[in-house]
Amino acid sequence: MEDTFQYDKLVILNNVYQNAIPETNIRIQSPHIKTALYPHQSDMVLGMRAYRDKMIHGFVIGNRAINGKIGIIGDSYGSGKTLSALAYLATSHIAPTTTMTCELTPHSSTYFFSHDICTLSETSTNLIIVPSHLFNQWRHEIDTHTTLSYVPIETKKQLRGEQLTNTILRSSFVLTTNKTYKAVQEYASEHNIQWNNIIMDEASSIYMNSSDPPLHFQFLWLMTNNWLPLLFKHSLINKNTLLHLRNRVNLHPELEEWLQRDSANSAIYEGTLVSSMFLKEYMPFFHPQRNIMVLRNSAKNMSKSAAYPIIRSETIHCKPHISLQSLASFYLARNREPTIPNSSIPHLVQALGMECKTGPDYISTQHASKHQLIKRKMIDNECMICLEPCNYMTIVNCCHNTYCGSCLLRNTVMHPKCPTCREVLYLTSMCCLTPFEDTTIVRTKTEICLELFKKNKEKRFVIYSSFDNIYYQLFEEIDKLGLKAERIENNLFSQRKTLKKYKDGIVTILFVSNIEMLRGLSLLSTTHLIFYHEQPSFELKQVLIHSSQRLGRKDPLTIHYLHSEIQV
Incomplete structure (x- = not known):
């Protein structure tokens, strides 16, 4: 049936x-x-x-x-x-x-x-x-x-x-x-x-x-x-x-x-x-x-x-905001065992605020009586959890044992104690001994947005964010750049006033959190579209994109996807 x-x-x-x-x-x-x-x-x-x-x-x-x-x-x-x-x-x-x-x-x-x-x-x-x-x-x-x-x-x-x-x-x-x-x-x-x-x-x-x-x-x-x-x-x-x-x-x-x-x-x-x-x-x-x-x-x-101009799109990886508690909540909400892939360790270490040093730099911060023990553990290069060679070697300050970065983080999410000596573990008591400067992301979404505004002061931006508070967080910084930003509100007269200012060039940055309010609207003057948060619905994403990418458009549209989620 x-x-x-x-x-x-x-x-x-x-x-x-x-x-x-x-x-x-x-x-x-x-x-x-x-x-x-x-x-x-x-x-x-x-x-x-x-x-x-x-x-x-x-x-x-x-x-x-x-x-x-x-x-x-x-x-x-x-x-x-x-x-x-x-x-x-x-x-x-x-x-x-x-x-x-x-x-x-x-x-x-x-x-x-x-x-x-x-x-x-x-x-x-x-x-x-x-x-x-x-x-x-x-x-x-x-x-x-x-x-x-x-x-x-x-x-x-x-x-x-x-x-x-x-x-x-x-x-x-x-x-x-x-x-x-x-x-x-x-x-x-x-x-x-x-x-x-x-x-x-x-x-x-x-x-x-x-x-x-x-x-x-x-x-x-x-x-x-x-x-x-x-x-x-x-x-x-x-x-x-x-x-x-x-x-x-x-x-x-x-x-x-x-x-x-x-x-x-x-x-x-x-x-x-x-x-x-x-x-x-x-x-x-x-x-x-x-x-x-x-x-x-x-x-x-x-x-x-009808030939539409091309759409230029880029995904910009941003500094994520995450904690051990939010990681634990992530897995609990999905009823999943913590499984942290090695590829996520560089971003996780930075997001969690863990120290990351070379072996000699770490040794120089420890008491002299511990130097030989630390050197031996680093030479052995054995994870005390999986007993395999360490991936992204991470050391703890309590007993100076070494672990894979993913093994130690997975254990800490489940039980915030040292796997060996059972001391309470904090992020400050762990240090990653595998530097990865090339993959480090140092800019937040806010910083990237402000950089885009600064480089393109003559352009027009539409920013999609799931939450209205992003507008209030950025408003003062945008004002310092000498630019005018407004938010699309769920009020007909306020919306018309804002859109008129945008089309006249008085307002150059529009914030929108409810895409339905843009359905059917023509915003041909938009040059840059920023997805501050991912829109899970493909259909709604197309509504926002095609408010700018419409019949009669002459110049290419640039879309920026700001990505800060870590795949765990």
Whole structure:
């Protein structure tokens, strides 16, 4: 039963990739669109028009006749979906038509049903619903790339007067937010305004209240690169499980790559449909042909259509912060026996603050009566725990016996006493006799960040940190460099103010701890992206990267991964 469920999921995903929009040589350009469309955007517009026509009039797959009023614009991050949607609206001319709606009437059953006859009148236009934090960005895109007439409604106060109705009906569309949608829909119902197309941006992450009025439309477009939660009611996917079933399906190369990508570290994909209570009435979560809803360009088509600048990335190893107590907690939390590899000893010795000296230097600090004993132990070079030659020889001050660095640390984590004489061991009573200056890391993450800022004062930085306190730790030092830094806060007006300063160059360093607040935003002026902490989710990491690596970018993006964890 479980295999059948996973197999069905794999088939749906594979069909999405197999049914990518075909590449064409047809290029459309509405006079209302000032910016030339990329080939993949033109293909998307043509695909949307063909898809809507096909779904409204119905078509046959196997022994099923398919109709529908919903589609998903599912191109990848930063690929210009906004302009594609605007170009589609610019080319979809509204004409009074009488057609049978695909919706069953409320009184219908499986065996006796009816459809209403719907007339799309002159009192109709289009509606675009966007998350509040993207409202200004949409307005900028519309004003920059189009000459379309539209009505932006961000607050309820704007919904006043009869003149507004005429303005709405003369416009190409209404632009509003998820927070204002309820008031807009109530106004539209009161003034008999119909929606031809409704486009919902960031459909999988936008928040719509379950008490909001239902959507009334001739066609609904859900726009998101994260379309999996729109196909599966429970979008928890174990990539390894699906890979085990690949012999039963002719896997598309793009799907196979996604399933194999970083499967050792993040084999579980767990998507969330934030507005599931609102959208559940519109989504066919259990229909076997629901994959046809997703319209997307193939990766091959995307790479031929638009060339992104390269991404330069580097991993910088930083001085770790660790103690014997935190090491013990690390193993206890994972219910593991302490196993410290020899390769980690140089970093551990430095992180723990242990002394590291040459043999002669160590002898010179000890009492003369102990010199011969110490020399003999060093010549014997035998670990008193494993009885093998010492790896990273470490000596204790109590009985001057020698040990492998990993053996002694493992013993100290479990029992903080000398393995031989049972004296209590402290880090100050141990000394590593194997110098390793070449592998020593002396700079902390904070020091590396400040060095990057100092060397690149004219550049723009976005720093991801799991914790807000990193901003406060660095703020004073950044201020001393004569630079301005601010933190992205979970407040709409504060966020807009900060982003405007960043785009104007007043603020050059942005700190972010909640990547969801950047979803869909365009930060093209960013030159350096710093991962102060590792982001475990591949999908969220891509959201942050593609807030800067977007269509229209000219200069390379540099990504710095600050790594201080020791693999133990």
